[in-house]
Amino acid sequence: MKIVVCVKQIQNPEIPSAQFRIDEQAKTLIPVSGLQPVLSPFDEQAVEAALRIRDSAGEAADVEITIVTIAPKASRAPIKAALALGADNAVLLSDSVFDGGGGYVTARNLAETIRTIGDVDLILAGRQAADGDAGVVGLGVAEILDIPAITFARDVQINDGVVTVQRVLQDGIETVEADLPALVTISNELGKVRHASMRETMRAAKKPVKEWMPDDIGLDETQVGSSAMRYKLEHLYVPVNDIECEFIGGDTPADIAATLAQHMREAKLI
């Protein structure tokens, strides 16, 4: 069985807000110097979901996990991290012609990459990338490949060519099935991801990483990156926050609580 996991590499999304900088003129993020890019957290969990499927299928099942990413060449660390977790190989679209483009183009390019890989049974993606927070690419890939898609998974099981997903709802859980090939997007409820073992980390360096150009996936340069873009980024900015915090003090917790309760009553909330 072949599983493809689509991963995006991004700046650590949990840095303190004081370190977060935007270049408004260039409409881009100013990377925090010295900070290595990471796998977007939901994508890391998508890798974990693939590994869990392989674990429960057993050695004999011959599950092959391929990581696919469109990312600048500069850093291969997140790809290596995914391989060290246990993925078998990777396909990297890293030429600068792939830069920019946004969700629409990314989905098109990933879909062609997956078509080129061929005979893929299951595609996993994150529910959304933790930089753009869009949540578009996974479903886009499924629509382009014309296969079923199930979103917001906390559990993914494969049995006899059928994928069974527990979907997270706001107020519960839904169990959804589809015949393979299918695409599933992973949510944080999937839970903890494993740590890379020493053995896999050593092996990771030797795992095959292919680098493909547009013609490897049957596209020309007008169909990739910013030249194929469907949207225009007009502005990118950090909103100003002009709230002045008034601290409520007091000698004892009871004093403080009494002041707060009084405020609430004056506001007619009690």
Next chain:
Amino acid sequence: MTDNNNGVLVVVEVLESQPIDLGLEMLALARRLTDSMGGTVTAVAFGTGLESTGETLIAHGADQVLINDNSIFANFHAEAWLPDLSKMIAEVAPAIVLIGHSESGTDLAPRLAFRLDVDVATGCESIEIMNGRPHMTRSCFGGLAREVVTFTKTPALATVRSKSQQALPPMMERAGEIKHVDSILDENSMRTRVVNRETEKADGVKMESAKIVIGGGLGLGGPEGFKTLNEIAELVDGAVGASRAACDLDWCPRSYQIGLSGRTVAPELYIAVGISGASHHMAGCGNSKTIVSVNSDPNAEIFKSSRFGIVGNSQEIMPALAEEIRKLKA
């Protein structure tokens, strides 16, 4: 918009025969957009028991309502909605399509975009017409930044964040047209099968409509902390929410999660207890009218978005607050 302009089409979710607030909020946005660019506001509703939905939607700003009343739409299922919705959009040919940034909307809109071969802006907080083109402002980088995007193809598809707009007061005398449409769905074409659905009925006041919401985070120190929050919520007719970190540790039900990947609330008062104030959390409560936060760290990020702050131990402050409220109510 000069090229093609049949206004704005709004997909309104209906739950238990009532359009959800977000649907009505989007109708208000749609009215504002058509005021500035012309065209009509079309609302579409899928579901069952939609007898009075048409009038409600017209009262809240729709000029035309397309009702698709069919038992297959009783529960949301993206794949089931797509053929009908695509057809409605092709017929109405709107310049803009608005879908709620809800659990269903986020599942539906990207699929629809690729089916219509257009781009989509998810999680929009505002949309404005400038130089005849819709400019969509959306949150990104976990809520730390905003981007404004425009598209090169129509319709412009957007999902709209809950509580980012204000619904119009209903005007029962508003005129509009209600059309019932027949579904074109071929059920055999459905490739995803829902085999089970388990929903937990939350008791107490619904978080989205509560005037007071109390959010708990890791600073509560454990699941017991939520007991005190629940007690206070009960006293003030409020609701309890949580940070993702608290949900991930099972200190509270996962349905409590407020934030980027959880619920959106905008109560009169949000009390954040033992929550650090990560942008991902604030994305779900930043529109609250007043935020009060309780945190043991005087430099906690949360104080930057709070009107009132209390530096202290939540395990002391919250029981004391419960006590004070009880006194006031006695």
